Amino acid sequence: MTPRRRRLLLVVGILAGVSLAGLLALRAFQDNVMFFFDPSQVAAGEAPSGERFRLGGMVRPGTVDRKSGSLDMAFVVTDFQHDVKVRYSGVVPDLFRENQGVIAHGRLEPDGVFVADEILAKHDENYMAPEVARSIKDKHGGVMPVNPDPASAGGGGAAAPQLPASTPVTRF
Amino acid sequence: MDWTWFHRLASPPHVYRIAGTLTPWFAWPAGLLIVAALYGGLVLAPPDYQQGDGFRIIYVHAPTAWLSVMIYTTMAVAAAIGLIWRMKVAHAAAASCAGIGAWFTAASLVTGMLWGKPMWGTYWVWDPRLTAQLILLFLYLGYMGLRAGIEDTARADRASAVLAIVGVVNVPIIRFSVDWWNSIHQAPSVMKMDRPSMPADMLVPLLLMLLGFTLYFFAVLLVRLRAEILRRERSASWLREALSA
Numbered sequence: 001m002t003p004r005r006r007r008l009l010l011v012v013g014i015l016a017g018v019s020l021a022g023l024l025a026l027r028a029f030q031d032n033v034m035f036f037f038d039p040s041q042v043a044a045g046e047a048p049s050g051e052r053f054r055l056g057g058m059v060r061p062g063t064v065d066r067k068s069g070s071l072d073m074a075f076v077v078t079d080f081q082h083d084v085k086v087r088y089s090g091v092v093p094d095l096f097r098e099n100q101g102v103i104a105h106g107r108l109e110p111d112g113v114f115v116a117d118e119i120l121a122k123h124d125e126n127y128m129a130p131e132v133a134r135s136i137k138d139k140h141g142g143v144m145p146v147n148p149d150p151a152s153a154g155g156g157g158a159a160a161p162q163l164p165a166s167t168p169v170t171r172f
Numbered sequence: 173m174d175w176t177w178f179h180r181l182a183s184p185p186h187v188y189r190i191a192g193t194l195t196p197w198f199a200w201p202a203g204l205l206i207v208a209a210l211y212g213g214l215v216l217a218p219p220d221y222q223q224g225d226g227f228r229i230i231y232v233h234a235p236t237a238w239l240s241v242m243i244y245t246t247m248a249v250a251a252a253i254g255l256i257w258r259m260k261v262a263h264a265a266a267a268s269c270a271g272i273g274a275w276f277t278a279a280s281l282v283t284g285m286l287w288g289k290p291m292w293g294t295y296w297v298w299d300p301r302l303t304a305q306l307i308l309l310f311l312y313l314g315y316m317g318l319r320a321g322i323e324d325t326a327r328a329d330r331a332s333a334v335l336a337i338v339g340v341v342n343v344p345i346i347r348f349s350v351d352w353w354n355s356i357h358q359a360p361s362v363m364k365m366d367r368p369s370m371p372a373d374m375l376v377p378l379l380l381m382l383l384g385f386t387l388y389f390f391a392v393l394l395v396r397l398r399a400e401i402l403r404r405e406r407s408a409s410w411l412r413e414a415l416s417a
Contacts, residue, residue: 004256004257004258007255007256007258008256010255011252011255011256011337014334014337014338015337015340015341018337018338018341019341022341022345026345033300033353034353034354035297035298035299035300035353035354035355035356036354036356037354038354056354056356092293093290093291093292093293094290094291095222095223095291095292096293097222100222103356118293118294119293120292120293120294120297120356121291121292121293122292122356122358123222123223123291123292123358124358124359124369125358125359125360125361125369126361126369126370127220127223127227127230127361127369127370127371127374128220128221128370128371128374129218129219129220129221129371129373129374130218130219130220130221131218132221132371133221133222134221
């Protein structure tokens, strides 16, 4: 074996070893790396009970309930499989909207309501101009579909297919 | 096939010379592309339907983030070539990458934080994507610190090359963190198999900016590589001849 070949094998060996170690470490930390749990995971009991955790999902349209004269509000977070009711008191970020991703940090109460003390908005990867968004909304009866396709919208192209409410959506 | 052009890349005088010749061929297109992309992105592109004009930070954030990862991969490949083929110029190239990559990583983190505050509602969260990107910055800083700590250049080359190769496992973690785990960071809009989640008038300036930043990186890399070769070859006779000519 030439010295160069030995060094090549050494580099490949380092890469393989470190990848394996990294893989094992990430598998071990799987639960901690999860930034949030979705409502299905909460329903399956995977979320830590009695401890603080983050709940992520979409704000179900028509469920945002603000009490006038206070910062108290309630809404339902959904992944289109399961729903979790959230209670919160405070200011929400600009991108907090119906049918948009949201991440709530708080605790699941025994009555099944998630009481949050921090609300973050999660943006999706879709970007489009306001008038395009309006035309997509019009095609779907005034509601923004969960996974709008900005490329096919506008210009009289085929309407973006809307996901039925029962389709599992893992990324929102 | 004739491989002489490849073998000549191992020669410091040769690389010093062609790096000098090539630099303007990267620098000028980079400048023109960045100016055009800025105009396209800040003036021509429409505002986003949700983020308004705030989305325009993508024209700096996405290219810097892409380069931070691309430069690290370049650095690790150069370090591996240097280690396996004992090629001094490859080590010099890897060493020249680190500083540029660290700045691009810092820029991607800062622009991401500035966007995160109004959009997500927070500057920073310990999210997989964000944390992996911060680790990338520490890998760059560790690489530079390790090099600075070893006086003998040949030993610094070998030790830092191993660190660069070990750190490359972080690259797929950054890229796939948003797919593997629930993350607050959105999935890629452009760098994916599917078609881009963005209309052409937003996308074209972004792609121009990506290309412009990439060419800018190569221009800066060539300048830094020349400086690194000068430092390493300061007592070589070819250099004295080249400078006195």
